[in-house]
Amino acid sequence: MLLGARVRTEVDGNPTEVMLTEVEAYGSDDEASHSFRGVKRANRSMFMAAGTLYVYRSYGVHWCANVVTGPEGRGEAVLLRAGVPVVGEAFMRIRRGRVDHLCDGPGKLCQALGISGVHDGTSLATGPVRLIPGQASGRVITTPRVGITKATDRLWRFVLVQ
């Protein structure tokens, strides 16, 4: 379970860390998934082994980060949609250029943590972006995924409340 886990980065020597509060799953036989039409240049790391970081550019401008969850060649990942600051909130404010709404969206979360395309394909266990297991306190609710037009019937968005 990724909800309640933490993502820690140290970009430009600045440690920042968030606790995950919102994620979305994307499967291999899933029309809404980037992996649905096979391996492309931009999505190749989504087909790597579980524990790999998959970073893609969204709407030409934002970065979004996923945790690869499937075995090599499968193309399954979980999109990190939102979190709350745990470490380095001051760095997040500088990177975001504002004091609020630091990581309450997939693009914002990447900007706050300093995650970009250079981190695509790196290991979440040994790379510059680390995933630290943690416990979720509170309840988890399940909803349709956001911002997609296909396979909207799949309740693969998970949100931590309270």
Added chain:
DNA sequence: CCAACGATCGACT
């Protein structure tokens, strides 16, 4: 080569 499409964000009413 060219056109269309987003797993979004921020400004605005």
Added chain:
DNA sequence: GTCGATCGTTGGG
């Protein structure tokens, strides 16, 4: 709450 900007990636000709 609504709406437009924005540009890399993809797929077709």
